[in-house]
Amino acid sequence: MSQQHFTTPPSILARQKDGEAPKKQTREEYRQQKELEELRKAGSAPAEVDEEGKDIKPHIPKYMTDVPWYVTYDHAKPTLKHQRIHPEKSKEYDTLNEW
Numbered sequence: 001m002s003q004q005h006f007t008t009p010p011s012i013l014a015r016q017k018d019g020e021a022p023k024k025q026t027r028e029e030y031r032q033q034k035e036l037e038e039l040r041k042a043g044s045a046p047a048e049v050d051e052e053g054k055d056i057k058p059h060i061p062k063y064m065t066d067v068p069w070y071v072t073y074d075h076a077k078p079t080l081k082h083q084r085i086h087p088e089k090s091k092e093y094d095t096l097n098e099w
Contacts, residue, residue, distance in 0.1 A: 050079040 039045035040058035047055040
């Protein structure tokens with residue numbers, strides 16, 4: 001088993017990729033985000049849409065919709081792409097009609 005050795009810490013690489021450090025939310029921004037989340041759960045506001053155009057159900061926990069820092073996807077957009085089975089890893093099975 002091989003280990004990865006980074007010359008610079010991943011946190012610095014993430015900051016360099018975005019150009020700056022992540023901005024801290026204000027109380028007002030946090031409150032608005034929570035209100036929107038509650039409206040989505042109640043069905044009053046439309047659900048979030050991922051990059052493939054699929055709806056993200058509002059009852060899925062935040063820790064599942066957030067992309068981990070070590071995944072190479074764009075972290076700014078919510079997505080469930082990291083939760084789905086990748087086509088190159090999935091196995092192909094014969095159908096019932098094939099022998």
